[in-house]
Amino acid sequence: MSLRPGSLRMGLMGGACALLLTGTAVSAQEQVDSRPGGPGRVAITIYNQDIALVEDVRDLNIPEGRSRQEFPGVSASIRPETVGLSGRGLSVVEQNFDYDLLTPDKLMQSAVGDTIGIVRINPGTGRETTERAQVLAANEGVVLRIGDRIEVLRDDGVPTRVIFDEVPANLRPRPTLSVTLDAEGGGRRETTLSYLTSGLSWKADYVAQYDEAGGSLDLTGWITITNRSGATFTEASTRVVAGEVNLVSGGGYYGGGRSGNGTQFSDGAEGIADYYIYPLPGRVTVANNQNKQVGLLDVANVPASKRYLFQMGGFSTYEQAQSAEVAVLFQNGRASGVSQALPAGVVRVYVRDAGGEPRFIGEDEIGHTPAGSDIAITTGDAFDVTVQPRLVSNERVAPRILNTERSRYRMEYTVRNARSEPVVVEVRQTGLGRDTEIQDQSIQGEMRDARTIVWRVPVPANGQTVLTATIETGG
Structure with missing residues (x-):
């Protein structure tokens, strides 16, 4: 017989793996409800930092006194120290999280030192032969003692299957939380299991179809949920939280959950503990190792405009003309039709060409934006509009x-427009000192704040406008 290492996986996967399970007695003081079912209903609240709050509601038949209840199907990335269990007349004595999952490899590794059955089928005659074998090792291959000979379980084309007498108690078909409870009275009751888990995250993405001639845009928003937690959440009531929660050394403080004094907004978003919570429409099934996209908003004909912007800090001369920055402006207030706070995300802007085909013109990232805010989406630089x-x-x-300095600057800004239609360019002069005065200006400007002057400069088609200003400011 030839011996080949590395045959453990091939030997097990090449044939069927049969299990003969033996029952074990459980004392009356420690009864086990090991039904394979999952939660009756589940709610997940997903934060921005690869963390989520799971609320798992199950209807369990719990005997009076002390018993051990199993919760299969919990997240494989659960933080056991955050687990909480509530139910009528229940107190928790201890809990264990078993995450060593049942696989053919681990089953064989657990059998080292024990006896298993080896069944081989003769390909020519179809005759089955069964032998008992002691597992000596299951490292790079499986080494067996069969009678007075040593064999390596190998894949040589002969149909082979392995029979195990039982499943080791430490191996589970899926991640399982077991909780020892002390119950006042027996019977069926609703229990709520809550815990934090990693492996769940979300982000927002937006698509804006901008109509420059019509002065409007259509805005669509999506929430993308990524699930790498090791569990599937079926028909889950799902919410996402905008805002950064404080996490300490792998533990967590989270500002969300079912309870708390929150503020309900007309758009359905809830404000709680300085965060926005967005409930997603309907119930959502989020499978493990899946990206799930759910619609957040879909609004048409939002008033919008284009802005050309040039901004400089300090006072100096530029040898070359600088392209103006281009942005699309809109508001997420009631009048615009958006009327809701927007989670942070990337906004991608499209316009339609002469043939009606959408063309991508740029993208920008927005932060968490309260309702009623002015939003500017920068799409790029205009090579035909310069300052x-x-x-x-x-x-x-x-x-x-006394003991201060003061200077007077005379500035000239030449704004050029090579487009076939007139434009307005916003020129911002920043980097001002104390007690700034605009003593002379060819176009009326305004102090946006203590250190910024803003002028709106109209420029004719295929023409230019020269803005002049005298600015006196303190050091």
């Missing part, structure tokens, strides 16, 4: 306060 600043003069002026 060229020039520092005309710079002089010191008398300070108003």
Whole structure:
């Protein structure tokens, strides 16, 4: 007989693996309800940081006194220290999380030192022969003692199957949480198991179809849930939380869950503990190792406009003209029809060409945005709309306060437009000091804040506009 290493997997997978299970007695003080069922209903609340709160509701028949209840189908990435169990007249004595899953390899490894059955079938005659064998090792291959000979279980084309007398108690067909309970009275009752798990995450993505001529856009939003937790959540009531929760050393503080004093918004989003919670429509089945997309919003004819922006800090001359930044502007207020807070995500903008085909023009990322906010989606730079600043003069002026410096800058901004239609370019001058004054300007501007001046500069088609300003500011 030839011996080949590495035959464990081939020997087991090449034939059927049969199990002969033997029963074990359970004392009256420690009864086990090991029904294979999963939760009656489940709710998941998914946060931004690869963490989720699972609420697992099951109807269990629990005997009076102490018993051990098993909860198969929990997440393989459960954080056992976060488990909570509630139910009428129940107290928890201890809990165990068994995550060593039943596989042919692990079954064979657990049989080392024990005796198993080896069944071989003669391909020519179809005759079956069964021998008892002691498993000596299951490392890179399976080494057996059969009578007075040593064999390696191998894949040599002869149909072979292995018979095990029982499944080891430490191996489970799926991740299982077992909880020892002390119950006041027996009978069927509803229990709620809650825990934190890693392996669940979500993100938001948006598609904006922008109609520049019509001054509007159609906005579609999607929530993408990624499940790598090791469990499938079937028909789950699902919510996602916008906002960063504080996590400490692998544990967690989370601002969500079913209870708490929250604020309900007209759009269905709930505000709680400084976070937004978005309930997804209907119940969602999220399979393990799956990306699931669920619609968040779908709104048409949202008022929108295009903005050309040039911003510079400090006062200097640019030798080359600079392209203006292009953005699409809209608001998520009631008047726009969006009327809801938007979770952070990427917005991809499309426009239709002359033939009516959508063309991608750029994307931008937005943060968590409260309802009623002005939103600017930067799509790129306009090569045909440019601004060229020039520092005309710079002089010191008398300070108003002792031990301070004050300067007067004369600036010139040449704004050019090579497009066939007129545009308005927003020019922002930042980097201002204290007590800024605009002493002279060719176009009326405004102080956006203490350090920013903004001008809206109209530029004719295929033309240019020169903006001049004298700015006095403190150091």
